[in-house]
Every structure is written in C-alpha cells, then in structure tokens.
Amino acid sequence: MGEGRRPSILFHKGDGMGRYILKRIFMLLPVLFGVSLISFSLLHLVPGDPAILMAGEDANPEFIQAVRKEYGLDQPLYIQYFHFVSHVIRGDFGISIRNREPVIKLLKERFLFTVQLSFISILIAGFVGLIAGIISSTKQYSLFDHLSMVGALFGISMPIFWFGLLLMLVFSVHLRWFPAGGKGTILHLILPAIALGASGAAVIARMTRASMLEVIRQDYIRTARANGLREFIVIYKHALKNAMIPVVTVFGLEFGYMLGGAVLTETVFSLPGVGRLMVDGIFQRDYPIVQGSMLLVATTFVLVNLLTDIAYAFFDPRIRYE
Amino acid sequence: MNEKGLLKRGQIGEVWRRLRRNRAAIGGGIIVLLFVFIAIFAPWLSPYPPNEGDLTKRLKSPCREHLFGTDPLGRDLLSRVIYGARISLQIQIISVSIALVIGTLLGMIGGYYGGRLDNLIMRLMDILLAFPGIFLAISIIAVLGPGLTNLMLAAGIYSIPQFARIVRGSVISLKEKEFIEAARAVGERDLDILFRYLLPNSMAPIIVQTTLRMATVLLTASGLSFLGLGVQPPTPEWGAMLSNARAYLITAPHVATVPGLAIMLVVMGFNLFGDGLRDSLDPRLRD
Numbered sequence: 020m021g022e023g024r025r026p027s028i029l030f031h032k033g034d035g036m037g038r039y040i041l042k043r044i045f046m047l048l049p050v051l052f053g054v055s056l057i058s059f060s061l062l063h064l065v066p067g068d069p070a071i072l073m074a075g076e077d078a079n080p081e082f083i084q085a086v087r088k089e090y091g092l093d094q095p096l097y098i099q100y101f102h103f104v105s106h107v108i109r110g111d112f113g114i115s116i117r118n119r120e121p122v123i124k125l126l127k128e129r130f131l132f133t134v135q136l137s138f139i140s141i142l143i144a145g146f147v148g149l150i151a152g153i154i155s156s157t158k159q160y161s162l163f164d165h166l167s168m169v170g171a172l173f174g175i176s177m178p179i180f181w182f183g184l185l186l187m188l189v190f191s192v193h194l195r196w197f198p199a200g201g202k203g204t205i206l207h208l209i210l211p212a213i214a215l216g217a218s219g220a221a222v223i224a225r226m227t228r229a230s231m232l233e234v235i236r237q238d239y240i241r242t243a244r245a246n247g248l249r250e251f252i253v254i255y256k257h258a259l260k261n262a263m264i265p266v267v268t269v270f271g272l273e274f275g276y277m278l279g280g281a282v283l284t285e286t287v288f289s290l291p292g293v294g295r296l297m298v299d300g301i302f303q304r305d306y307p308i309v310q311g312s313m314l315l316v317a318t319t320f321v322l323v324n325l326l327t328d329i330a331y332a333f334f335d336p337r338i339r340y341e
Numbered sequence: 342m343n344e345k346g347l348l349k350r351g352q353i354g355e356v357w358r359r360l361r362r363n364r365a366a367i368g369g370g371i372i373v374l375l376f377v378f379i380a381i382f383a384p385w386l387s388p389y390p391p392n393e394g395d396l397t398k399r400l401k402s403p404c405r406e407h408l409f410g411t412d413p414l415g416r417d418l419l420s421r422v423i424y425g426a427r428i429s430l431q432i433q434i435i436s437v438s439i440a441l442v443i444g445t446l447l448g449m450i451g452g453y454y455g456g457r458l459d460n461l462i463m464r465l466m467d468i469l470l471a472f473p474g475i476f477l478a479i480s481i482i483a484v485l486g487p488g489l490t491n492l493m494l495a496a497g498i499y500s501i502p503q504f505a506r507i508v509r510g511s512v513i514s515l516k517e518k519e520f521i522e523a524a525r526a527v528g529e530r531d532l533d534i535l536f537r538y539l540l541p542n543s544m545a546p547i548i549v550q551t552t553l554r555m556a557t558v559l560l561t562a563s564g565l566s567f568l569g570l571g572v573q574p575p576t577p578e579w580g581a582m583l584s585n586a587r588a589y590l591i592t593a594p595h596v597a598t599v600p601g602l603a604i605m606l607v608v609m610g611f612n613l614f615g616d617g618l619r620d621s622l623d624p625r626l627r628d
Contacts, residue, residue: 046467053468057480064484176609178560180567181583181601188594279473283564287587294476298568301483309483313472320473 039332043325054317058310059103063096065306072304073116107314113307122311125296130315132202133292136284137277139212144219144273149266151220152227156262157254159232167224174221179280183214183287200289211284218280219273226269230262264334271327275320359621366617372610379423380430387420391577400593410595413585418596421577422603428578429607432493432562433555439497441551444504449535449543451505452512463509466502475499475564482570492571496558507550511543545622552615556608563604579604 062069070087071078078086087093090113091102106113112122151167158164190210191199197210234240235258243253282294293312300308360366379386388408394415401411409418447466451459472480481495515521516539524534563580565571572578574585579600586597 049464050467050471053464054471057468061484065486172609172612173605176556176612177605178563178567178580178583178601178608180564180580181597181604184583184587184590184597184601188590188597192591276474279476282475282479283567286568294479297479297483298570301479301487301570313476313480313483316473316476317471320476321471 035336036332040329043328047321047325050321051318054314054321055104055107056100058314058317059100061310061313062306069306073306075116075304112311112314115305115308117303117305117308122307125308126293126311126315129291129293129296130319132290133278133281133285133294134319136208136211136215136281136290136292137274139208140216140277140281141219141270141274143212144216144223145270147216147220148223149227151224152266153231153254153259155224155228156231156235164228168228171221171224174217174224177217178283179214179218180283180287182217183211183284186210186214187287202290207288207290211288211290214287215277215281215284219277222273223266223269226266227262230265231258234258234262264331267330267334268327271323271330275323278316278320278323356618356621360617363617363620365613366621369610369613369615369617372606373614376426376607376610377430380426383423383427387417387423389417389420391421391424392416392575400589400596402593403595409599410593412582412596413589413593418599421582422579422599424577425579425582425600425603426607428489428572428576429559429563429604432489432496432572433558435493436496436558436562437500437551437554439494440500440504440554441547443497444501445508445540445547447501448505448508448510449512449539452509453516453531453535453539455513459509462505466505469498469502475561478561478565479568479570482565487570487573489572489576492562492565495565496562499561500554500558503554504547504550507546508543511546512539515539515542549615549619549622552611552618556611556615559604559608559611 062072065072068083070083070090070092073090073092074083074086091099094102110123112126114120115122115125118125151170155161155164155167187199187210190196198204198207201207235254240253240258243257244250248257279294281292282298284290285292285295286298293316297309297312297316300306300312360370394411396415398407398411398415399413401407401415403410407417407419409422412418412421447462451462469477478495478499481498482491485491485494521534521538524538529538562571563578563583566578566580567584569581569584572581574581582600583597586593586600589596
C-alpha cells in the first residue's frame with residue numbers, strides 16, 4: 020500500500036470505509052442525545068425547585084423569580100430542553116451561578132488544561148507501555164518480563180491519587196526536583212502526568228505483550244525467520260506492525276479515561292482542570308458549571324472513541340464489514 | 342461445556358486444580374481472604390476505637406503503642422485502617438451486587454430477545470459508557486448528592502454496562518446452541534430458558550467480572566471519597582483518610598502511606614485472583 024494512495028483509500032468505492040464512518044457517526048447520535056438529556060436533567064433530578072437551587076436557598080423571592088425567568092425554568096420541560104440544546108450547539112452553556120461568568124469561558128480554560136495534561140500522560144503511558152510490552156514479549160519469562168508485568172500489576176492496582184501523593188512526597192518534598200503543585204511550566208505537569216498515566220502504561224504494556232506474543236506465533240513470522248531475516252527486522256518490521264492494531268484501540272480508550280481520571284490528579288496537585296471545576300461546581304451547587312463539564316467531557320470522550328474506531332477500521336479492514 | 346451449567350462437580354475440581362497451580366492467583370486469593378477476615382472481625386482486631394482520638398498524641402510516627410502511628414486528631418491509624426476494611430467491603434459488595442443483578446438481567450434480556458429491545462438496552466449502556474471512568478460516578482453523585490448510600494449507588498450504576506455487555510455476548514453465543522434449541526422444542530418457557538439454561542452457562546464470565554469489578558469499585562469509591570463526594574468524616578474510609586492526609590504530607594507522611602497501601606493491596610488481591618480465575622475457567626484465554 021503506497022503512502023500516496025492512502026487518502027483515496029478512505030473513501031474508495033466498495034472498500035466500505037466511507038460507509039463504516041457514516042454508520043459509526045449515525046450510531047453516535049442516540050448517545051449524544053442521551054448525554055445531552057442526562058446533563059439537562061441534572062437540574063430537574065436534584066430534589067427541590069430548580070429556581071431555588073440556582074438562586075440559593077436564602078435568596079429573596081424576587082431574585083428567585085428573576086432566575087426562573089432568566090433560565091426559562093417556567094417553561095414546559097421539552098421547551099427547556101430544546102433551548103438548552105440550541106444554546107449548547109452555539110457554544111452557550113449559560114452563566115455560572117456563583118461568579119456570574121459565562122460557563123463556556125471557565126470551561127474553555129480548564130478543559131484545555133485537562134486535555135494538555137491527559138495528552139502528556141498518554142505520551143508517557145504509550146512510551147513506557149509500548150517499550151515494556153515489546154521487550155517483555157520478545158524475552159518472555161525473562162527477568163525483565165517478570166519485572167515489567169509486576170510493575171504493570173502495581174500500575175493498575177495503585178489509586179491515582181495515592182500514587183500522586185507518593186510522587187509528590189518523594190520528588191517534590193524530599194528531592195525537590197519538581198514543584199509540588201500549581202501550574203505554569205512543563206515541570207508542573209510531569210508528576211501529575213506520571214500519576215495519571217501509570218495505569219494506562221500498565222494496560223498498554225499488557226496489551227502490547229499479549230498482542231505481540233500472538234503475532235510472533237503466526238506462520239508468516241516463522242517464515243520470515245526461516246528466510247533468514249534478522250530477528251530485529253522480524254520483530255520491528257513484521258510483527259510489530261500487525262501487533263499494534265488492537266493496541267490502537269487501547270490508546271483511544273485510555274486517553275478518554277485520563278480525561279475522566281484527571282480530576283483525581285488535579286485535586287492532589289491543586290491543578291485548574293475541568294474535573295476539579297466540576298467537583299467544585301457540585302459542592303457549590305453551581306449547576307450550569309456541572310452540566311457544562313459533563314457535556315464537554317462526555318462529548319469529547321465519545322468523539323475520541325469514534326476516531327479510535329475509525330483508526331482501527333483503517334488498519335484492520337475486517338472491522339468495516341462487521 | 343455441558344447442558345445444565347458449566348460448573349458441575351468434576352469441572353469445579355478441574356478449575357480448582359488449575360487455580361491451585363497459579364501462584365499469583367493463590368496469593369491474590371489469600372489477600373482477599375485476609376481482607377474479608379479483617380473486615381468481619383474488625384472490632385476484635387483493632388487495638389483502639391477508630392473514632393476516638395487523643396489530641397496529645399497527634400500525628401505520632403509508628404511506635405509500639407501505635408503500630409501505624411496516629412492521625413491529625415490523635416486517632417490510632419491501625420484501628421482506622423482495620424475498620425476501613427469494613428466500609429470498603431460493604432461498598433464493594435453492595436455496589437457490585439447492584440451492577441451484577443441489573444447488568445446481568447439487561448444483558449440476558451437484550452441478548453436473548455435481540456431486535457429493538459436489545460438495541461435500546463445497548464444504546465442505554467453506550468450512553469452510560471460515554472462518561473469516561475470515574476467521571477460517570479461523579480456525574481451520578483452530582484445528581485444524587487454526596488454520602489455513603491449514594492456512593493454505593495453511583496459505583497454500582499457505573500459498573501452495570503460491563504456486566505450487561507459480557508452477559509449479552511455470552512447469551513448470544515449460547516442461544517443458537519443445540520441444547521437451547523432442544524429446550525425450546527420441548528416447550529420450555531423463555532423464563533426457564535433464561536434462568537435454567539443460559540444463566541448457569543454464562544456463570545464463568547460473570548464470576549470473573551464480579552471479582553475484577555470488586556477491584557475497580559474499590560478504586561472508584563475511594564477516589565470519590567478522596568474528592569469529598571463519598572463517605573464523609575469521621576467514618577474511617579480509606580479514600581477519605583487519604584484526603585485528610587494531604588495537608589500533613591511533609592510533617593507526617595505515614596498518615597498518607599498506610600490507607601493508600603491498604604487500597605492498593607486489596608485491589609491487587611482482587612485483580613490477581615480475578616485474572617487467575619479467568620485463566621482457570623477458560624485456559625484458552627491465557628496470553
């Protein structure tokens with residue numbers, strides 16, 4: 020497959036890729052509808068009058084009435100939902116109850132920060148996980164294999180927040196290599212990203228190892244070896260290419276989980292991310308903030324999954340015809 | 342696989358024989374048993390009452406009197422960690438049971454009847470899965486409000502899709518098998534087919550998922566409590582204890598070390614045991 024032909028392959032007549040993408044997007048619609056419905060319902064599921072919840076319990080009746088009118092809470096529910104969605108589509112997530120700023124402004128800054136943190140985490144997780152997984156599979160049952168699989172077990176078993184605290188204790192408090200919290204430079208992000216990426220690294224290492232072991236046992240690898248190809252070429256050119264296909268899916272999923280899990284790291288290292296914004300919103304009963312965070316993170320996760328699925332189908336044509 | 346359930350006596354013996362040879366799984370099983378033992382016998386095992394502190398003994402390092410030291414209110418950390426096992430086990434059992442029952446039912450109904458009903462159930466699961474990881478549990482807490490009961494509900498709902506998907510997959514692969522067709526041919530009712538034929542034959546993946554979920558639920562629940570959204574002080578829950586310890590990281594690092602270690606060990610125990618069970622119940626899945 021020539022590199023130059025790739026873009027046309029995407030929609031080549033009869034290869035099913037275009038149809039697959041359309042089908043996946045079509046399947047996305049009910050999920051996005053559900054996500055928007057859940058975010059919208061939040062205010063109405065919480066016990067109590069939504070207007071009082073938003074205005075605060077000790078607000079005077081005039082203010083409560085004003086809030087009811089401002090947010091359209093006196094309208095029938097389906098009209099409220101319609102307004103909610105039409106505003107969200109235009110990027111209007113309402114006004115924060117506590118600091119009277121547009122939610123989108125607060126969300127934008129915080130969300131970009133969380134994406135940045137998750138991105139560095141997935142880079143670290145991918146780098147560590149792939150290298151550990153590949154070496155483990157080529158040297159199965161060696162000391163390295165055992166050590167990296169024990170490491171992976173720790174990675175999936177350690178609570179993110181505890182690992183973050185330990186990293187902070189060792190590298191910020193004792194060794195003073197990294198700042199203990201806050202944002203500013205890339206150094207501020209290293210420890211939080213490691214804490215957040217540990218379980219991802221573990222999952223990627225396990226998956227890479229398992230996938231490589233399966234591929235190495237295949238006939239064509241045996242043939243490549245029998246043809247006298249150097250082991251390095253057999254592993255890195257022939258085996259790795261095919262073994263990576265299922266690992267692609269894990270990358271997408273793990274990135275998504277990091278967006279969600281970032282809230283724990285953000286709390287440990289006092290970082291201004293979207294997860295923290297949402298949790299503070301829950302404590303302060305700032306419902307537009309909570310709704311906006313829910314919508315944004317879930318929609319991003321759904322889109323990341325869509326891209327992962329498309330990438331998977333691109334690498335493995337069998338998927339398109341299922 | 343036989344017709345009336347996977348786990349007949351001979352097969353249980355076979356599974357146990359395979360499990361026994363898996364040292365990691367046995368290690369995990371021992372950790373889990375120890376954890377359950379500590380949780381049940383907490384009042385007899387803990388040297389001090391978990392919520393009574395002596396302010397003259399704040400933040401003491403581990404010593405003979407207090408093996409794990411004391412916390413900022415002078416409470417014995419060992420006793421709090423021991424009682425914490427109780428809270429954790431309670432959360433795990435209730436949350437996983439909620440997910441197990443609802444998820445299994447949804448998966449069986451969707452897989453067996455197929456069509457629109459299946460589509461509806463699976464789209465609902467997709468919607469739940471659209472919230473990544475702990476974010477779903479946080480969103481549920483946003484609706485229900487913080488607290489122990491709501492935490493258990495949130496952690497339970499969070500795990501429903503995993504059970505539903507696994508059971509659905511198993512039911513779909515089983516329902517075309519001859520023994521199910523035979524059951525239908527002799528006039529067995531749907532309810533009997535679902536609960537007397539399909540459910541027993543889906544037990545292997547359900548058991549494995551239940552064990553592994555015990556680990557995930559503990560991580561999620563302690564994470565929520567760490568964020569202040571779950572169990573509230575002074576209840577000795579491990580995640581909440583860690584949240585409390587953050588302020589004393591420099592002066593008393595042991596306060597953060599002990600509860601975190603407890604969470605990790607228990608999660609590890611369930612993971613090792615769950616992985617071992619999977620390998621023993623279906624050796625083809627290994628590597």
